[in-house]
Amino acid sequence: MSSRKRHKTAVNLDSLPDDLLLSILSKLSTTATSAADFVSVLITCKRLNSLGLHSLVLSKASPKTFSLKAKNWSDSAHRFLKLCADAGNIEACYTLGMIRFYCLRNKGSGASLMAKAAINSHAPALYSLAVIQFNGSGGTKNDKDLRAGVALCARAAFLGHIDALRELGHCLQDGYGVKQNVTEGRRFLVQANARELAAVLSNGNNKPPWLTWNLNPATNPHPRIESFTGSGCPLLSDYGCNVPAPETHPASQFMSEWFSVRGASPGPGMRLCSHSGCGRPETRKHEFRRCSVCGAVNYCSRACQALDWKFRHKAECAPVERWLDEEGEDVAGEDDGEGMAMVDS
Structure with missing residues (x-):
């Protein structure tokens, strides 16, 4: 074994230009698996802490960077999420909008943030606004706007949002907020099922059984499959395909x-x-x-x-x-x- 001592080279952050550090921090905020990963870097020194809150870094932060448990909610967590939203982070706009609208009961601000995300073609935000219109959430029963809900749902469905596809399919089948078209509604429901299965096949889930088939009708409490000539459109599980539940946002x-x-x-x-x-x-x-x-x-x-x-x-x-x-x-x-x-x- 060599007796020579290894020399550790210390990096002087003060000698690095801001552009390089911002690029590194942006990459970190995009790939961080938790808020702790990102915060642990920011507390290293004052310069990193300052640059870490730059709009360029926060605008690219992944949802895992600013996700947190509800029990850990605080004013500082609220401020950080707002900084991300103000920087133009669309996921942060949607997340903070949902929290303000439903949890903090700040309907105007919450809806405004979701609308900001929706304008930027954020499918979950479009779908959430559709649900608000369908229910008249934040107002009275008379505030329901079914046509607006269908329009928002259609836009989210166009972007491939599975729940929006399923919702739009039911609206068309039932004539809910739109002229009834059973055939077109069934087509959207079939498309939702196909996208649901495609999402399972492409998510890299290696934990068995990630997709199983149940061919024994005796184990099914409702062993029936609807005919395609009727108004119903069975889900994949109705064919015996046990698709795992989608990951919760x-x-x-x-x-x-x-x-x-x-x-x-x-x-x-x-x-x-x-x-x-x-x-x-x-x-x-x-x-x-x-x-x-x-x-x-x-x-x-x-x-x-x-x-x-x-x-x-x-x-x-x-x-x-x-x-x-x-x-x-x-x-x-x-x-x-x-x-x-x-x-x-």
């Missing part, structure tokens, strides 16, 4: 955690969407629609209803002859050809 994950640590209630008499991957709460009583079969679950959209039916509710839904809602209105259960329908509460 950080904004939705934050909202789910936010209300979970606060007793899982957004307010007196208000409910959360029953789809676990959503996280949206009601902004007024009876905003979401209930399952017309059992009346035990409620959803912010038909897309959430379809996904929850596939991953969970299909095995739990127990039809009843009649059930009463909170207003005392008697509502009969009915089937829409896809396992369950929804009715206004």
Whole structure:
């Protein structure tokens, strides 16, 4: 072994130009796997801390760079997320917009941030604004704008957003906010299923079983496949294909955690969407629609209803002859050809 000592070369950051450091920090913010990875570099010295908050760096920050647990939410976390949004980071605009609109109850600011992201063709923001229009969120029932919701949904669907494709398909099949076109609606639903499967095949998931087939109808609580001649369009699971649930967006994950640590209630008499991957709460009583079969679950959209039916509710839904809602209105259960329908509460 050589007895020579290894000489460590210290890099003097003061000798490096700002452009080079900004390029390095931008790459870091883009590839960081957590907020801690990024912050640990910023606290190294004052110069890195200053340059790390440059708009060029924050505009390229990945969602994982500014994602955090709801229990760790603080004024400083809010300020950092706002800095990212002000720098033009579209994902930050959407995330902060969702948090302000649904968690902090700042409807105007939240919707404005989501609109900023939507203008830049951010598909999740377009879809979220569509859901707000469909439900009249933040206002009264009379504030619903179904045509605006369909238009926003169509734009998000054009960009390949799977939930938007599914929502638009249901709107066309039901004539909800648009002229009824069953054939075109079925086409969008089939396209949503195809994109869902393509996303699973391309995500590099090596943990088995990432995609399985269940050919035994006895294990299926609702062993039926709808005919393509009808108004329904079965999901992939209806053919026995068990596709894993899609990855939850950080904004939705934050909202789910936010209300979970606060007793899982957004307010007196208000409910959360029953789809676990959503996280949206009601902004007024009876905003979401209930399952017309059992009346035990409620959803912010038909897309959430379809996904929850596939991953969970299909095995739990127990039809009843009649059930009463909170207003005392008697509502009969009915089937829409896809396992369950929804009715206004």
